[in-house]
Amino acid sequence: MTAADYLELMPSESRVINSYGVKIRHRIYDSEELNPYRGQRSGLKALNRRWEVKYNPYDAGCVWVRNPENGSWIIAYWKQLQSSPQPFGDASWEYGRQIVAERGTSHPSQDTIKAAVDAILDLASPPAKPASRAKKNQRAAARNKAAITSQRARPMLDGANDPAQKPAAAIKTEEHSEVKSPQGPAQLAKIIPLKIYDAHKEAEKW
Numbered sequence: 001m002t003a004a005d006y007l008e009l010m011p012s013e014s015r016v017i018n019s020y021g022v023k024i025r026h027r028i029y030d031s032e033e034l035n036p037y038r039g040q041r042s043g044l045k046a047l048n049r050r051w052e053v054k055y056n057p058y059d060a061g062c063v064w065v066r067n068p069e070n071g072s073w074i075i076a077y078w079k080q081l082q083s084s085p086q087p088f089g090d091a092s093w094e095y096g097r098q099i100v101a102e103r104g105t106s107h108p109s110q111d112t113i114k115a116a117v118d119a120i121l122d123l124a125s126p127p128a129k130p131a132s133r134a135k136k137n138q139r140a141a142a143r144n145k146a147a148i149t150s151q152r153a154r155p156m157l158d159g160a161n162d163p164a165q166k167p168a169a170a171i172k173t174e175e176h177s178e179v180k181s182p183q184g185p186a187q188l189a190k191i192i193p194l195k196i197y198d199a200h201k202e203a204e205k206w
Contacts, residue, residue, distance in 0.1 A: 058089035
């Protein structure tokens with residue numbers, strides 16, 4: 001399967017290309033290649049003249065915007081990618097958003113959610129309920145590690161360069177990850193496998 005074929009089978013959403021880029025789930029993606037299309041309509045009536053954007057549920061680092069003029073893809077990277085300590089997917093992002101919502105923030109910024117996700121993955125944030133929250137954090141971090149280590153390398157088209165130093169597939173797998181607990185000595189968090197996005201199986205459902 002080529003990179004283009006793999007992208008075609010990924011889930012997609014329709015979005016507007018704003019002056020700052022493309023926003024998906026409070027995350028902002030951008031690329032210089034989007035410059036000619038900012039504030040423009042795609043011309044696709046089926047998408048209400050918005051732009052088709054492909055994304056990988058288990059890799060929040062980038063998205064792909066289809067150019068309706070020639071069918072090519074423009075890769076746009078998350079603006080916070082370089083400052084993120086490790087890769088993650090939508091499940092970890094949604095969990096971070098829920099934690100922020102529990103703190104009373106109904107419309108969080110991407111910076112606020114990112115801070116919560118970072119705290120989940122390195123288990124450094126002091127939870128409101130130490131015992132129950134610590135266990136949830138361990139499970140979330142373990143599921144994220146299992147997912148990103150099983151992913152196919154990020155599809156790269158037309159010689160595009162990935163700003164991330166290490167793709168998700170390059171991270172070494174471990175049977176267990178050692179985490180520090182604020183209540184005592186280090187504990188071992190058992191890795192709980194997360195369902196991997198299988199493009200072929202998804203295609204069979206269509």
